[in-house]
Amino acid sequence: MTISAAPEAPVExxxxxxxxxxxxxxxxxxxxxxxxxxxxxxGAGAEIVETVGSDDARSFxxxxxxxxxxxxxxxxxxxxxxxxxxxxxxxxxALRFGCATxxxxxxxxxxxxxxxxxxxxxxxxxxxxxxxxxxxxxxGSLRSLRQRADPEATLRDQLLEDAARSLAESAASDALVxxxxxxxxxxxxxxxxxxxxxxxxxxxxxxxxxxxVVARAxxxxxxxxxxxxxxxxxxxxxVFNRARxxxxxxxxxxxxxxxxxxxxEAIGLALREASDAGLSIAxxxxxxxxxxxxxxxxxxxxxxxxxVALDGLQPTGIVNLWREPDDGxxxxxxxxxxxxxxxxxxxxxxxxxxxxxxxxxxxxxVVAPLRGIVEISGAVRGFGDAGALGIVIDxxxxxxxxxxxxxxxxxxLGRWNAALGVFSGPR
Amino acid sequence: xxxxxxxxxxxxxLPVGASxxxxxxxxxxxxxxxxxxxxxxxxxxxxxxxxxxxxPDDVLRVLRVTIGAELTAGTVVARTGRRFARAVSxxxxxxxxxxxxxxxxxxxxxxxxWVVRGALDGMVTxxxxxxxxxxxxxxxxxxxxxxxxxxxxxxxxxVDSPKEDLAPMRLDVRxxxxxxxxxxxxxxxxxxxxxxxxxxxxxxxxxxxxxxxVVYGEDVTARGxxxxxxxxxxxxxxxSGTATLPREIFDPFGVLAGSRAAIHTASAxxxxxxxxxxxxxxxxxxxxxxxADYGSVRAFPGACEPAGxxxxxxxxxxxxxxxxxxxxxxxxxxxxxxxx
Numbered sequence: 084m085t086i087s088a089a090p091e092a093p094v095e096x097x098x099x100x101x102x103x104x105x106x107x108x109x110x111x112x113x114x115x116x117x118x119x120x121x122x123x124x125x126g127a128g129a130e131i132v133e134t135v136g137s138d139d140a141r142s143f144x145x146x147x148x149x150x151x152x153x154x155x156x157x158x159x160x161x162x163x164x165x166x167x168x169x170x171x172x173x174x175x176x177a178l179r180f181g182c183a184t185x186x187x188x189x190x191x192x193x194x195x196x197x198x199x200x201x202x203x204x205x206x207x208x209x210x211x212x213x214x215x216x217x218x219x220x221x222x223g224s225l226r227s228l229r230q231r232a233d234p235e236a237t238l239r240d241q242l243l244e245d246a247a248r249s250l251a252e253s254a255a256s257d258a259l260v261x262x263x264x265x266x267x268x269x270x271x272x273x274x275x276x277x278x279x280x281x282x283x284x285x286x287x288x289x290x291x292x293x294x295x296v297v298a299r300a301x302x303x304x305x306x307x308x309x310x311x312x313x314x315x316x317x318x319x320x321x322v323f324n325r326a327r328x329x330x331x332x333x334x335x336x337x338x339x340x341x342x343x344x345x346x347x348e349a350i351g352l353a354l355r356e357a358s359d360a361g362l363s364i365a366x367x368x369x370x371x372x373x374x375x376x377x378x379x380x381x382x383x384x385x386x387x388x389x390x391v392a393l394d395g396l397q398p399t400g401i402v403n404l405w406r407e408p409d410d411g412x413x414x415x416x417x418x419x420x421x422x423x424x425x426x427x428x429x430x431x432x433x434x435x436x437x438x439x440x441x442x443x444x445x446x447x448x449v450v451a452p453l454r455g456i457v458e459i460s461g462a463v464r465g466f467g468d469a470g471a472l473g474i475v476i477d478x479x480x481x482x483x484x485x486x487x488x489x490x491x492x493x494x495x496l497g498r499w500n501a502a503l504g505v506f507s508g509p510r
Numbered sequence: 511x512x513x514x515x516x517x518x519x520x521x522x523x524l525p526v527g528a529s530x531x532x533x534x535x536x537x538x539x540x541x542x543x544x545x546x547x548x549x550x551x552x553x554x555x556x557x558x559x560x561x562x563x564x565x566p567d568d569v570l571r572v573l574r575v576t577i578g579a580e581l582t583a584g585t586v587v588a589r590t591g592r593r594f595a596r597a598v599s600x601x602x603x604x605x606x607x608x609x610x611x612x613x614x615x616x617x618x619x620x621x622x623x624w625v626v627r628g629a630l631d632g633m634v635t636x637x638x639x640x641x642x643x644x645x646x647x648x649x650x651x652x653x654x655x656x657x658x659x660x661x662x663x664x665x666x667x668x669v670d671s672p673k674e675d676l677a678p679m680r681l682d683v684r685x686x687x688x689x690x691x692x693x694x695x696x697x698x699x700x701x702x703x704x705x706x707x708x709x710x711x712x713x714x715x716x717x718x719x720x721x722x723x724v725v726y727g728e729d730v731t732a733r734g735x736x737x738x739x740x741x742x743x744x745x746x747x748x749x750s751g752t753a754t755l756p757r758e759i760f761d762p763f764g765v766l767a768g769s770r771a772a773i774h775t776a777s778a779x780x781x782x783x784x785x786x787x788x789x790x791x792x793x794x795x796x797x798x799x800x801x802a803d804y805g806s807v808r809a810f811p812g813a814c815e816p817a818g819x820x821x822x823x824x825x826x827x828x829x830x831x832x833x834x835x836x837x838x839x840x841x842x843x844x845x846x847x848x849x850x
Binding site: 142143144147148151152172175176179180181182183184185205206207208293294295298315316317319320321322323324325326327328330331332333334335336337338339341383384507 | 523526527549552553555608610612616639654655716719720723728730749750751801802807822823824825826839841842
């Protein structure tokens, strides 16, 4: 894989094989304890297979069965009070009952103050136990467990965070890396000061995890992005076939449209997980620099990557959009200007060749094919490099509202796709 | 992909609450009970160490029954002291489930019974509370996904040609207890009718994905859904939607029909217990390719020819192969490794 924010200097790295680390979260009544554990698990690229609260309604045997079926490699126990710790101790008994013979045994990691961690420790035997106060240390510990088989290899999520950091540093402003691959979707936000907030959602992707995107988001949410009519059973069969075929390449426009629809929903699901983990999606959506990587960046046309990023992320501010496929170089795609207006708005675009005005109507996407640095004023203000596609003015509002009826939705999608040149032409 | 006679292992995960299971080294046949246990109700936690005046680690030493034992209410479970005795007794009819880390005892009522049956003739190589593993030799056809519980029965043909779909009207109660081959596609109607008629399981090139969601629930995925209990069993050999089985896969069914067989859903395998020389498998490569629109999986006889780099209708540029005169991306084609 090659990832770098600077197009001149790609870096070759060997990626670790992606065997998911399964994590079960045990948390107290305080919702913040669940959020902090989820943030650590998602930040480390672990897959959350079970979540057990102190007030879980399941019986002891049901909980033990659920934990046995889930087969977690790690149990992340997050407590903020003694009451939380006591609740977690009871859940740990179910873990001991359900997973006592599991080999290797699940490791229990406490995310709590030392006093509370000590309270939890006594209920953990015979499982290995670690305790950390800081979520960042938990992330480090989980990542080292993922790397155990091949310590020299680099994890994809670490690479994405490095890319986000480097982009933020070079742009001197916040940068978001959105990565959609076969089985993982990441959103890594790097602040200008170097801090990173990231969600690496395992089991969400446009390839072998496509069926799980459908199971979690719903088939209708995926179907709504298809620009051509396709009934639900037909789409489901295509998604299931794609999920069984690692590394398949979309040979037809229909297959490509399905992958693009899956990528949009994968980004949406990753953002939802980020929100559940207490991360700021508003900050991610407002990031002025967005780099799309992975399979979503490898679509044949830059406009395809652009439309997936626009629909999945739904940025709220002016965005310099880049893309960098795994085996390619970084490319500046477009300068995106989202406009929210009741009817129509006027944007003034100042560029090297002169000035022009764009009047845009609500519910449309307009492309101004400019090059170089452009200053935007009027309904929104900002500046940036126009990239390969130019200035993309998105007047669809936020959140993007898609009509429910095919007869209304398909023409709308057709117009947006035609404006951006997403597909080669009418089918 | 394809038939193979050889040594296989079949893991059988056990639900919690196992009370008896086969021993390591024991010989079992497909369909034999490997483990039995009880379905448990809401557990009751009883103070153990505190009531007995012991350290948690010492409770095990004074237990008068084994953990997992079935008890009637009032049975003395542990007792300490002589003149001033301290005792813990079972609060309900049920099982002593678990000894907690703090010395507390967990009791649960029995609300049902379960058994786990084997899916392979062979020797037990692992047997503990979590799983029983059997190793044995058989003819095996590996599918891509299986749904429902393991199934055991006589192998039977439900279609005359690999291109045919299994018609629900061909299924009736006379076929009860059999594993039926369902051709290129099985629908939800065929799955539910087969189950209602007592048919053990269905095998097909592909199953209707929406049908699977109707039968197994909305959260079913392409990876399969091994399950317990009274549910239909389906093995998909190639994909979802429609997939005509290659002759190399379909023809041996005609010879093996009437043999004892089992579907192991956790590994998506069909085991057929027939002599090693029962079938002559053609030594030609089998190739399956994912259709350009992902709508089906197609089989081609023999291996495909490399066709260099190609640009497809989606404008994707990728290494291509030519199968039966048609161009496919190289990554969308799979050929049996042994013969390729």
